[in-house]
Amino acid sequence: MSDRSxxxxxxxxxxxxxxxxxxxxxxxxxxxDVQPPAPRPASAPAGDFSAARAFTHVxxxxxxxxxxxxxxADRVREHITxxxxxxxxxxxxxDTVGVNAGKFGxxxxxxxxxxxxxxxxxxxxxxxxxxxxxxxxxxxxxxNDDGAGTSTLLEVARALTTGAKPRNDIVFLFTDAExxxxxxxxxxxxxxxxxQKPSVxxxxxxxxxxGPAVMFQTSVGNADLIDVYARTPHPVGxxxxxxxxxxxxxxxxxxxxxxxxxxxxxxxxxxxxSSVYHSPFDRPSTMDRASLQHHGDNALALARxxxxxxxxxxxxxxxxxxxxxxxxxxxLRYPSALTWPIAALALLxxxxxxxxxxxxxxxxxxxTLAGVGLALVPLIAVAVAAQLLWALLVAVRxxxxxxxxxxxxxxxxxxxxxxxAAVLLAWYALTRRRLGPVSLAxxxxxxxxxxxxxxxxxxxxxxxxxxxxxxxxxLAGIAALYVPRPWLATxxxxxxxxxAVLILAPTVALFFPxxxxxxxxxPALFAALxxxxxxxxxxxxxxxxxxxxxxxLGAAPAxxxxxxxxxxxxxGMVVDRWDAGHPEPTHLMYALDRDTNTAEWVSLExxxxxxxxxxxxxxxxxxxxxxxxxxxxxxxxxxxxxSLPAPTVTVLSDTTxxxxxxxxxxxxxxxxxxxxxxxxxxxxxxxxxxxxxGRDAVPFLTGQDxxxxxxxxxxxxxxxxTLVLEGTGPLQLxxxxxxxxxxxxxxxxxxxxxxxxxxxxxxxxxxxxxTATV
Numbered sequence: 028m029s030d031r032s033x034x035x036x037x038x039x040x041x042x043x044x045x046x047x048x049x050x051x052x053x054x055x056x057x058x059x060d061v062q063p064p065a066p067r068p069a070s071a072p073a074g075d076f077s078a079a080r081a082f083t084h085v086x087x088x089x090x091x092x093x094x095x096x097x098x099x100a101d102r103v104r105e106h107i108t109x110x111x112x113x114x115x116x117x118x119x120x121x122d123t124v125g126v127n128a129g130k131f132g133x134x135x136x137x138x139x140x141x142x143x144x145x146x147x148x149x150x151x152x153x154x155x156x157x158x159x160x161x162x163x164x165x166x167x168x169x170x171n172d173d174g175a176g177t178s179t180l181l182e183v184a185r186a187l188t189t190g191a192k193p194r195n196d197i198v199f200l201f202t203d204a205e206x207x208x209x210x211x212x213x214x215x216x217x218x219x220x221x222x223q224k225p226s227v228x229x230x231x232x233x234x235x236x237x238g239p240a241v242m243f244q245t246s247v248g249n250a251d252l253i254d255v256y257a258r259t260p261h262p263v264g265x266x267x268x269x270x271x272x273x274x275x276x277x278x279x280x281x282x283x284x285x286x287x288x289x290x291x292x293x294x295x296x297x298x299x300x301s302s303v304y305h306s307p308f309d310r311p312s313t314m315d316r317a318s319l320q321h322h323g324d325n326a327l328a329l330a331r332x333x334x335x336x337x338x339x340x341x342x343x344x345x346x347x348x349x350x351x352x353x354x355x356x357x358x359l360r361y362p363s364a365l366t367w368p369i370a371a372l373a374l375l376x377x378x379x380x381x382x383x384x385x386x387x388x389x390x391x392x393x394x395t396l397a398g399v400g401l402a403l404v405p406l407i408a409v410a411v412a413a414q415l416l417w418a419l420l421v422a423v424r425x426x427x428x429x430x431x432x433x434x435x436x437x438x439x440x441x442x443x444x445x446x447x448a449a450v451l452l453a454w455y456a457l458t459r460r461r462l463g464p465v466s467l468a469x470x471x472x473x474x475x476x477x478x479x480x481x482x483x484x485x486x487x488x489x490x491x492x493x494x495x496x497x498x499x500x501x502l503a504g505i506a507a508l509y510v511p512r513p514w515l516a517t518x519x520x521x522x523x524x525x526x527a528v529l530i531l532a533p534t535v536a537l538f539f540p541x542x543x544x545x546x547x548x549x550p551a552l553f554a555a556l557x558x559x560x561x562x563x564x565x566x567x568x569x570x571x572x573x574x575x576x577x578x579x580l581g582a583a584p585a586x587x588x589x590x591x592x593x594x595x596x597x598x599g600m601v602v603d604r605w606d607a608g609h610p611e612p613t614h615l616m617y618a619l620d621r622d623t624n625t626a627e628w629v630s631l632e633x634x635x636x637x638x639x640x641x642x643x644x645x646x647x648x649x650x651x652x653x654x655x656x657x658x659x660x661x662x663x664x665x666x667x668x669x670s671l672p673a674p675t676v677t678v679l680s681d682t683t684x685x686x687x688x689x690x691x692x693x694x695x696x697x698x699x700x701x702x703x704x705x706x707x708x709x710x711x712x713x714x715x716x717x718x719x720x721g722r723d724a725v726p727f728l729t730g731q732d733x734x735x736x737x738x739x740x741x742x743x744x745x746x747x748x749t750l751v752l753e754g755t756g757p758l759q760l761x762x763x764x765x766x767x768x769x770x771x772x773x774x775x776x777x778x779x780x781x782x783x784x785x786x787x788x789x790x791x792x793x794x795x796x797x798t799a800t801v
């Protein structure tokens with residue numbers, strides 16, 4: 028077996044450092060390419076999007092917590108309608124009831140008030156809907172989520188009304204109750220006349236406070252839409268994100284539209300800075316205005332592109348999806364029909380490289396196959412290492428367990444990348460002498476090519492991540508075999524690895540905020556894939572395989588990377604401390620059972636911290652008594668019973684026909700609440716049909732093994748319910764209502780400034796439950 032490599036430059040460390048420096052520059056440029064643009068001032072031309080102008084709306088929207096049905100939400104809605112009226116539009120309020128239309132039916136319903144305004148087209152060929160939601164969760168000021176989207180639409184409306192009218196109708200849709208149940212979007216789709224028309228739908232969201240505005244979800248058959256999106260000023264998105272999001276349970280207002288074939292569209296959000304998501308710190312002061320500018324630049328460009336297009340072809344799914352990703356300043360894209368040919372071509376190119384390298388005595392088929400298997404080791408190891416690092420951070424700071432990402436995650440992200448490099452370099456140092464540098468390199472490229480085929484079958488939109496680096500690396504390896512000068516061969520190999528860098532470095536940068544350090548294994552895997560594609564460039568870091576073994580020198584690259592990982596992680600721990608601006612997240616709720624007149628403090632914290640432990644000491648399952656809580660044992664502690672009244676049921680009519688009973692009743696709260704809910708007994712399938720405020724409800728919740736409805740923003744006089752029951756006997760219901768805020772409850776002591784609120788829908792909830800029979 029020869030220990031020769033693809034290139035043998037005379038000054039190995041210098042050549043390696045030069046090549047790595049070139050790749051580092053490419054990585055920087057690739058990551059920089061997906062960053063948001065600088066915010067534009069209020070003095071920007073009237074036809075342009077200005078983050079400064081849009082931010083004035085953010086400041087107004089983010090003044091108060093504005094949950095669905097609250098007076099604060101009314102004030103936000105009034106600001107939206109007044110602003111649109113000032114632009115010469117005629118906004119209307121759709122006042123109706125919406126039903127949850129998410130991926131999982133949870134019985135959610137809401138009284139919604141959507142704001143709808145139309146900018147009529149000059150010669151319309153169809154309808155374009157620009158959408159954002161204006162409600163917030165119960166503990167958040169909603170400046171980013173979704174004050175960003177709402178303000179973006181208002182500034183786009185201003186820009187579009189200052190110039191020539193677009194060709195097509197532009198509908199501005201500001202939905203209500205997205206946070207509660209996606210009910211505003213569902214009500215528009217099912218009950219508004221404009222919702223019955225085929226439309227291109229563009230949704231704008233935020234799940235954080237910073238970062239690029241990523242187009243992360245599309246309707247099926249997106250190829251034609253991606254062609255339009257690629258013409259925006261700053262297109263950032265990958266077909267991998269679409270594949271991943273389709274596998275997740277997450278929902279936005281885009282979900283009800285996707286369920287109907289008359290809609291096509293795109294979904295965009297900025298997602299970094301997730302520690303403020305659904306928290307009291309989602310205020311205007313936390314917003315990165317560059318992210319707002321990115322949102323707005325692309326939203327305005329899309330409104331103009333779709334607004335001027337011949338819409339009928341875009342209102343139908345294309346023949347297939349597009350594969351697309353940021354590359355060298357562009358959104359590179361090609362038809363999904365090329366996925367399999369490219370993956371197959373990558374495998375053929377690697378096979379050709381192995382054949383030619385074997386003829387030169389650099390490797391053998393068995394050794395290359397061994398290299399394929401060995402290349403799996405660092406992929407598994409980096410995933411484990413990244414998750415162990417997060418587990419260690421959570422052990423040191425339990426509050427991290429409630430977060431997707433720390434408040435200041437940058438140093439930790441560098442630490443994960445450096446840890447990945449350390450694992451990869453240690454693996455390479457331990458295996459290169461035994462197997463040979465070329466065998467390891469061809470084996471790594473072979474694994475990438477095989478993964479390209481597997482991805483083509485499972486997640487076609489992600490196959491490019493491995494197939495294209497394998498193809499580029501194999502072609503560079505073949506060229507290096509025939510280049511006479513070692514320095515030129517090194518340059519060719521660096522160019523091949525550069526393709527992998529330009530593809531994978533932006534992916535690493537985008538997936539860190541998308542999945543957070545809590546799932547740091549994913550970006551670590553992408554970084555490891557990049558490292559495997561760059562093995563020929565890493566080889567000159569080490570002494571020739573034929574040279575006498577020098578263990579300290581062999582371990583030096585991995586040790587240096589590990590030292591960087593430790594330094595970055597330590598710096599992250601020093602920088603990211605709990606303080607008044609970034610408090611430790613905690614969760615606490617109050618649950619009062621009026622049947623027994625007993626109360627409990629409840630927390631969803633995985634490991635209750637010092638502040639929460641003052642209230643909760645035991646563990647108990649409460650989902651039968653309080654069905655709004657998740658199943659399983661939760662952290663609980665005894666609380667004093669407050670003088671809060673329970674919701675009541677008033678039967679309005681009760682009729683029987685054969686073995687069917689129809690009962691109509693009014694369910695009302697005796698105090699101001701955010702929601703009121705009612706549930707049947709666990710395991711009971713007696714409810715055959717349910718109507719709430721004129722809308723059909725889900726008659727059985729499979730996940731909870733019972734019937735139930737949660738109604739958000741109920742009228743002060745309650746909600747009217749009609750149930751058709753199997754059997755004529757009485758029906759027992761568990762009634763629960765909930766208000767926001769724990770202040771004034773017996774035993775509650777306000778949090779200190781360094782203790783914050785975890786953004787859960789049950790945070791700061793005061794729930795009262797009682798059993799009733801109808």
